[in-house]
Amino acid sequence: MxxxxxxxxxxPKAEGMSEFVKKFLDERCFNINRGAYSSSTDTSELVYDTREKAAEFFGGEKGKKVIFTSGVTFSLNLVLNGLLGNGDKAVTTYMEHNAVLRPLSKLTKQGTEVNFVNCDGNGEIDLNDLEEKLRQNPKVCVVTHASNVCGTIMPIKEIGALCRRYGVIFVVDAAQTAGVVDIDMSRDNIDVLCFTGHKGLLGMQGIGGVIFGGDTAEICSPFCYGGTGSFSHTTEMPKILPDKFEAGTLNLPGIASLNYCFDFLKQKxxxxxxxxxxxxxxxxxxxxxxxxxxxxxxxxxxxxxxxxxxxxxxxxxxxxxxxxxxxxxxxxxxxxxxxxxxxxxxxxxxxxxxxxxxxxxxxxxxxxxxxxxxxxx
Ligand SMILES: Cc1ncc(COP(=O)(O)O)c(C=O)c1O
Missing domain, CATH: 3.90.1150.10 (Aspartate Aminotransferase, domain 1)
Structure with missing residues (x-):
């Protein structure tokens, strides 16, 4: 084979990851934010530690701005739906995966205008066309870091710099690069990073995340609504992070796998x-x-x-x-x-x-x- x-x-996945996750499942797979017992606190620490590791790994801001999701598809849905609405403009490229195209298509029907930037026969972005589109006052620019069809890596640092110049929120789909290509949100001018755990990060399926930078988490509306184990007296979603974006029970075994994989990849x-x-x-x-x-x-x-x-x-x-x-x-x-x-x-x-x-x-x-x-x- x-x-x-x-x-x-x-x-295969990261060597040793399955044993680490099994130990977690066998010994401390309790829910966080819901129990007062000390073992639940241990699990909370693992989740917190994984947020810290993710932020460090991707050059993001520490801690609570790391949101766990079921994968990059959910992350992109969360971010695009949370940031865009009727009357907003978005810019993207012709090299995107349906994880970007379909949420944008749905948003178009709700009044968001989407403009596409040309790419050439090798999948390379036309930066002049991008600048032209960024001049038209969009709110968000969402770009895949690398094409899942032909592997072309987009010049995200330059794209991010252009987005900064025009005051556009730069969202990166790092599905194909997280864990393989060095990403530094601060160096690469990325405002929001969407990643998945089961590709280059060598973790389990069903886990991924969003890392918000600057004030983007405040601007972004929640996407999924439900219990967070916090502020239970109110039927509104909490405004604090990460609770604002993490309704329902988290994929804790998946988070444990990421925790392991960040160390594994750092070591390799x-x-x-x-x-x-x-x-x-x-x-x-x-x-x-x-x-x-x-x-x-x-x-x-x-x-x-x-x-x-x-x-x-x-x-x-x-x-x-x-x-x-x-x-x-x-x-x-x-x-x-x-x-x-x-x-x-x-x-x-x-x-x-x-x-x-x-x-x-x-x-x-x-x-x-x-x-x-x-x-x-
Ligand atoms: C560029 C890109 N974006 C998004 C996705 C969706 O990833 P997931 O299925 O982990 O949500 C993929 C998966 O192949 C991808 O290659």
């Missing part, structure tokens, strides 16, 4: 993981460039994460992915990868591509086998 679908979720060094994945991507692309049955899509972008999309010329891409699985035990993903506009931009709509996404445990031998399999197909 060769797993090359790390763009979807990382596999994300720059080492990124270098490893990039080396394998280069090896793969060198190999498939020699073949005349496939084209690498968006492969000429200046900066990319280890996500490669191939367009097979002699066979349907869905069928190629199926054959890779059934005949070679190589797991890839075909189709549009929830990013229809990205495929239109890259020229692969509606046929899609076959995506190979390398992970921290992928080996050279596996990559060589993948090249051979592509050649045979």
């Amino acid at each position: 060769i797993y090359l679908d790390n763009g979807s979720t990382s596999f 060094g994300i720059q080492n993981i990124f270098a490893h994945e990039k080396k394998l991507q280069a090896l793969f692309e060198e190999g498939v460039k020699q073949l005349n049955n496939v084209e690498i899509i968006g492969g000429k972008a200046k900066n990319r994460c280890a996500v490669t999309s191939l367009d097979f010329k002699n066979v349907d891409n869905g069928e190629a992915s199926f054959v890779l699985d059934t005949e070679y035990s190589i797991m890839t993903r075909s189709g549009l990868h929830c990013a229809p506009y990205a495929h239109k931009t890259l020229g692969t709509f509606p046929r899609g591509t076959v995506r190979f996404a390398f992970g921290y445990k992928t080996t050279e031998e596996e990559v060589k086998k993948a090249i051979q399999a592509v050649a045979k197909i």
Whole structure:
């Protein structure tokens, strides 16, 4: 079995994470904010500690501005719905995932105007077009840090600087980069960071978060309403953080997994993981460039994460992915990868591509086998 679908979720997960989570489940999986007993306080400390680690990991402001969610999709829904409404303007790019496009589409129906920034055939953003759109007084600019189709990394620091210049709230979808590419909210001028725990962070599915910077948490309305274990005398959501955005019981095992993973990644060094994945991507692309049955899509972008999309010329891409699985035990993903506009931009709509996404445990031998399999197909 060769797993090359790390763009979807990382596999395997961080070594030792499952044991850590099991111990947590076995020994102290009590709810926080609800019990006065001391073991519940221990669990609260773990959650608090995870907020601190997340803030440190992403260069965010300490503590309470870290909100836990079920993943980046929920995070983006929370942030976009909380910040935008009738009469507001938003700016985004043509390289976004449906986790951005669909909330924006719903908001458009409620009176938000959404403007799209052009990207080229390698998925690279047109910064002049962005500036033009930022001049039109939008409230929010939301951009994916890296394309989940072709790996193109957006120049978030420059985009953030432009957003600052025009007083626009800069929201980043870090689904493909958190845990692999160095992100520093302060250095990169990010106002709100949305991340997911189960991809590059090597944690469990069902956990992710939002990190608010500056006064964005105050401006953002709550998205999900319910009990917080605090201010129970009132039927309004609390204004304090993180309670304002965390109604209902949190995914505590997921938070425990993140707690472990932040330490794991710090110890491994994300720059080492990124270098490893990039080396394998280069090896793969060198190999498939020699073949005349496939084209690498968006492969000429200046900066990319280890996500490669191939367009097979002699066979349907869905069928190629199926054959890779059934005949070679190589797991890839075909189709549009929830990013229809990205495929239109890259020229692969509606046929899609076959995506190979390398992970921290992928080996050279596996990559060589993948090249051979592509050649045979
Ligand atoms: C760029 C991007 N944004 C958002 C998502 C949604 O992530 P999740 O399913 O963890 O919410 C993905 C997942 O593939 C993605 O690649």
